[in-house]
Structures are given as structure tokens and as C-alpha cells.
Amino acid sequence: MSSYSVASPYNTETIYQDLREGILSLKYKPGQLLSENAIAAAYQVSRSPIRAVFSRLANENLLMILPQKGSYVTLIDYDFIREIIYMRTLVERDILKQAAASCDDKLIKNLESNLRKQHRLADLGSRADHERYYQIDNEFHQICFRHVGRDLLWQILQEHQVHYRRFRMLDILSQQILSKLVDEHELIAQVISSGDTNKLDQLIEEHLVNGLHRIEQLVMTEHPDYFYSSNSN
Structure with missing residues (x-):
């Protein structure tokens, strides 16, 4: 009797993207062990591409x-988070002030469209797709960066x-x-629309630091158990 193997429908890039997204979305928790054998079996491939x-x-x-x-999902660096929030507070404060100073109908429409998406998800309560909300939240900030011509800075962040x-x-x-x-996003959009940049300092700091x-x-x-401090002795 002849034997043959069935090719896996998954290629290495697909597996990489799936696992990466799973880690970033917390499907795989910080500190969780990922088994080469289990992952290989799930994707119907040998251990070589999994390695x-x-x-x-x-x-x-x-x-x-x-x-x-074994291989473990890395813990979240608490000190790194603090520094990122500090950096984003400084950067976004300036970006939003620029957006408010140059606000036009296109920016207002883009922000309003984004906020409608946020409201639809928030109204679902516990049934909301939280990963999708994260993406829409990100898009809100990206709209402001793009409006002031700072797409590259957004990509760097x-x-x-x-x-x-x-x-x-x-x-x-x-x-x-x-x-x-x-x-919080509604308030930021209202201030941008009004052009009142004096209120943005407090709003963006509260939004990120909260x-x-x-x-x-x-x-x-x-x-x-999900966190560690990179500055600890």
C-alpha cells in the first residue's frame, strides 16, 4: 500500500503572523509556555518551520x-511601558495641537466617522470585539498624525x-x-474641532496616563505574573 502526506494549508509566514498576533492580542498570555509539538500539530507541519x-x-x-x-511568551516590561507613555504624551500633545490649529472639514469628518465605529463597539458591552476596538482606537490617533503630515513618525511609534x-x-x-x-476620544475631538489648544495638555495626559x-x-x-521590571536590580 502506498502512502502519501497531505500538504499543510499553512505556510511559515501565515503561522508566524498567527502566533505573533496571538501574543500581541493576549490570546497567548505573558509567561505562557508554547510547545513546538503542539503548535506543529495544530498547523499540520513539522517542527522545523515552527522552530x-x-x-x-x-x-x-x-x-x-x-x-x-521550552519557549515562553515574554513578560511585559513595566518600565518600558512607563517610558513609552511618557514619550507618547510629549509627542501626541504637540501633534494634537498642530491638528487643532489646522483643523478642517476633512479632519472633523474622519474623526467623527472613527468615533461612530468606537460607539458601535462600546455599545456591545462584554460582547465587543476588543481587538477591533484597539485597532479603531489606534486609527483615531493615526488620523491626527496623518493630518499634520507625520505618517512616518506614527510608523516609528x-x-x-x-x-x-x-x-x-x-x-x-x-x-x-x-x-x-x-x-475621552470625544472630548479630544471636540477640542480639536474648536481649536482650543489650551485644553489639550490635560486631555492627552489624562487619556494616556489614566x-x-x-x-x-x-x-x-x-x-x-504578567510583568517584570527591566530597571530592577
Whole structure:
């Protein structure tokens, strides 16, 4: 009797993108062991392409590969999150002021369209697609960067999302705060539309720093095992 093997419908790039997205969206939790054998079986491939994928993820600081022990999803660097929020507060404060100073009908329409999407998701409550909300939230900020001609700066900020995106997802998933986030975006859009740049300093700081305050509670209570401090001795 002849035997044959059935080709897997998944290629290495697809597996890489799936696992990467799974880590960033918290499908795979910080500190979770990822088994080469289990992943290979799930995607109907040998362990060889899985090793290649794991190596790529390790190079992005998404996996930590420990010889003879296994491969683990990296923990979230709490100190890095604090620095990213500090940087984004400084950068976005200036971007939003520029957007307010040059606000036009196109910007207002784009922000209003984005806010309608946010409201639709927030109205779903616990049934909301939180990953989709994260994407729409991101788009709100990107609209402002694009309006003032800072697309490249936006892309640079996105290159540092390994820890920040997981932090944001944990915040959104754990607190069920979509309505509050939408309200904050509404206020920012209103101020941009009015051109009153004096209010933006406080609004953007509250919008970005409030998440850090919420996450501090998670670190201390619900998920201390998800985080580590890169500045600890």
C-alpha cells in the first residue's frame, strides 16, 4: 500500500503572523509556555518551520527560548511601558495641537466617522470585539498624525508596540472601559474641532496616563505574573 502526506494549508509566514498576533492580542498570555509539538500539530507541519517561526518571534522579544526548558511568551516590561507613555504624551500633545490649529472639514469628518465605529463597539458591552476596538482606537490617533503630515513618525511609534500593545489590550480586556475611552476620544475631538489648544495638555495626559494608573492596579492585584521590571536590580 502506498502512502502519501497531505500538504499543510499553512505556510511559515501565515503561522508566524498567527502566533505573533496571538501574543500581541493576549490570546497567548505573558509567561505562557508554547510547545513546538503542539503548535506543529495544530498547523499540520513539522517542527522545523515552527522552530524558524519561534526564532523570529524571539528576535522581536515576543518569545523567550530557554534550551532544555521550552519557549515562553515574554513578560511585559513595566518600565518600558512607563517610558513609552511618557514619550507618547510629549509627542501626541504637540501633534494634537498642530491638528487643532489646522483643523478642517476633512479632519472633523474622519474623526467623527472613527468615533461612530468606537460607539458601535462600546455599545456591545462584554460582547465587543476588543481587538477591533484597539485597532479603531489606534486609527483615531493615526488620523491626527496623518493630518499634520507625520505618517512616518506614527510608523516609528508603532515599531515599539511589543510591550505597549499588550499593555493596552490587558487594560481594555480587564477593565471593560470602552465607554470611558470613547468619552475621552470625544472630548479630544471636540477640542480639536474648536481649536482650543489650551485644553489639550490635560486631555492627552489624562487619556494616556489614566491607562497606566489602571494597569498599576493590575500589576499589584490581578496579574503581577504578567510583568517584570527591566530597571530592577
